[in-house]
Amino acid sequence: MSDKVLMKGNEALAQAAICAGCRHFFGYPITPQTELAAYMSKTMPKIGGTYLQAESEIAAINMVQGAAAAGVRAMTSSSSPGISLKLEGISYMAGADLPALIINVQRGGPGLGGIQPSQSDYDLATKAPGHGDLHILVFAPSSVQEMVDLVSHAFDSADKYRMPAMILADGLLGQMMEPVVLPEKAKEPSELPKKEWAACGHEGERKHNIVNSLYLQPQELEDVVKARYERYAKIEADEQMCEKYMTEDADFVIVAFGACSRIAKSAINIARKKGIKVGLIRPITLWPFPVDALKEAAKNAKAFLSVEMNMGQMVNDVKLAIECKKPVEFFGHTGGIIPTPAEIVAKIEKMQEEIK
């Protein structure tokens, strides 16, 4: 096994991408993802890779699009305001069935918002990551180790399903230092599966490849989108990921992802000492949402509590997942304020009162 190293979340994301065979990074500076791009700018030239600072997030995502269309593993990283600018490119990539990795180290919004951690791009990532009918894969790590593990999984899944993938992190995880184990054997770009559809020059050996999202005939466009939605349905069935913590006997199930889930775990430990049976479902994939685990939990739980660093976005997916069969409440802070375990316990105690 590889040795443990102490790494900042942002740097671990970068190194994990390199270990996953990514040699093309395009970005534009923004807090709090700064260390990721800096790491790439230092490392890529040494390993024959590309680090390019684009003139904007719009340019960066389109450089990713070009690289992805040419058949290589490519990525960009940004934070919330920059992600707004990338949505056009993400939509085009979804429409042209292009795989790529987008990292969003979220900060508070709307507008310029703030630079402290936030989860307020949940809806953006899972509901409307661009114009049109589309989905992207969305992964939510909750530790530096999981950031490392999910980067490689996100790249592989993006390739498998030919669609963009996003790692939805936040400023807390990006800035945090934890020990991690990097993959024992890094992948070389040459080991990655070949992409027969790529626009990489036909060399006189095949018909020309076209990477395109334009279909002027309504029937043709509907057929293409419907075929893509069949793929999405398969992903929803096969790719849900979540962690369960003390859910077996839980009367109250907290649903929380990313940094919030760590705080929720502390809250659960406190509540358990007080004799309240609380558990956690931590979605690791936000799209597809872990509906099956929630449905299962709804059989025995009395109520659900969605804890988020926003004004209540995932809470709606929890309600949908359990078909409103049990009460679902929300607790959270926004603007960069991080909920405390004590606040969460107080909320659970209040819910307990109300249910009695």
Next chain:
Amino acid sequence: MAVFKKPASLAEVTTSYCPGCPHGIIHRIVGECIDELGIEGKTIGIAPVGCAVMAYNFFNCDFIQAPHGRAPAVATGVKRSLPDHVVFSYQGDGDLAAIGTAETVHSATRGENITVIFVNNAIYGMTGGQMAPTSLPGQITQTTPYGRDVKIAGYPIKVCEMLSTLDGVQYAERVSVDCVKNAIQAKKAIKKAFQNQIDGKGFSIVEGVSGGPTSWGLGPVAALQWSRDNMRAYYPLGVYKDRDTEDKTND
């Protein structure tokens, strides 16, 4: 005896361009250059959003359709991934000099080793004839029905002049295809713009002063004449930058 044929790198299809539109001639010239340089198999074209959006159907090389204005950024991504391949974008004036100005200027100043074919028709053709960044002062369009008033809508952008100030640009030439003589010069320029890339020299752009017979509300012949009479004074033909000759004078 040479037989007049369609270039092999152009597809056997009918284009979607309006009768009399210079896009067809410029496509043919690009096709001839790709054939003569023997690069079809390693060329990747980037189609814009504009009348040339479906260029991917008209060429036989690999193609990518880019978002409006982003072709140079997409081209950058391809070129950085496949440095031994040939990458060209084919863009209109709205695409290149309005919504995509940042992408154009920055790929140019980076000296990105790509070839840009820029078709300046002084109008937004695809959307039905609105003012373009290159529409002339006084020019009547759908959105300047009283003529382009520079006090309100500002002045046209002279792309070759602007880009020639950037150190990263290898070559910038403005051409026309309104007559055989000019078309021959246009071909020389486009071939050079591709050759520069093959030789690793950096960013090359060829601007074709074109015409939009339908959007201008003129017939093909009248459109050519309007282009000569009005556009040529504002957009003089010629070489605006060529580092090859600059380097020589510096020796």
